[in-house]
Amino acid sequence: MISPQALRARTAKARLVLTDIDGVLTGGTIYHFVDTSGELVEFKGMHAQDSIAMAWLAESGLTTGVISGRVSKGMEARLTMLKVKHIYQHRLDKAAVLAEIMAAEKMTKDQIVYIGDDIPDLAAMSRVGLAVAPANARPEVKAAAHWVTKASGGDGAFRELVEVILKSQGLWDALIAKYL
Numbered sequence: 001m002i003s004p005q006a007l008r009a010r011t012a013k014a015r016l017v018l019t020d021i022d023g024v025l026t027g028g029t030i031y032h033f034v035d036t037s038g039e040l041v042e043f044k045g046m047h048a049q050d051s052i053a054m055a056w057l058a059e060s061g062l063t064t065g066v067i068s069g070r071v072s073k074g075m076e077a078r079l080t081m082l083k084v085k086h087i088y089q090h091r092l093d094k095a096a097v098l099a100e101i102m103a104a105e106k107m108t109k110d111q112i113v114y115i116g117d118d119i120p121d122l123a124a125m126s127r128v129g130l131a132v133a134p135a136n137a138r139p140e141v142k143a144a145a146h147w148v149t150k151a152s153g154g155d156g157a158f159r160e161l162v163e164v165i166l167k168s169q170g171l172w173d174a175l176i177a178k179y180l
């Protein structure tokens, strides 16, 4: 874990915020149904306070992206509404995806934040300037993170991260003012 001052210094440089989906934007539970045509359908929920924070990042000029090992059409539609630029699903080779996004955005490691909760996230976490884990992350992932949020995935972890980023960049007060 880095100091609060170091956390602010790193989040102040953030231009690209990447996140895992299951266990970070959700609590990790995936619901399975079979539709009338016999197709397996998965669905999961994202907290509204995390959703609005995702949109705030884009509105504040930051780039956002998700890298998930699973596929959810519903999640893709919702993330598109929230102005998420990079949506990679069915990709467990997260370091390779990170490299593609870094090349496309011409960004360096210190401009990138990644938050993930499980072992497949470790490779991406070791290649960014700020690696974050939610409180529910596996012990190996917390150990690899620069910072662990107080909140768990699906219960405000992403929102907690976004607030630190926007505050460290001096964007928080202007955002609040838009709602007054």
Ligand SMILES: [Mg+2]
Binding pocket: 020, 021, 022, 023, 024, 116, 117, 118
């Ligand atoms: Mg996960």
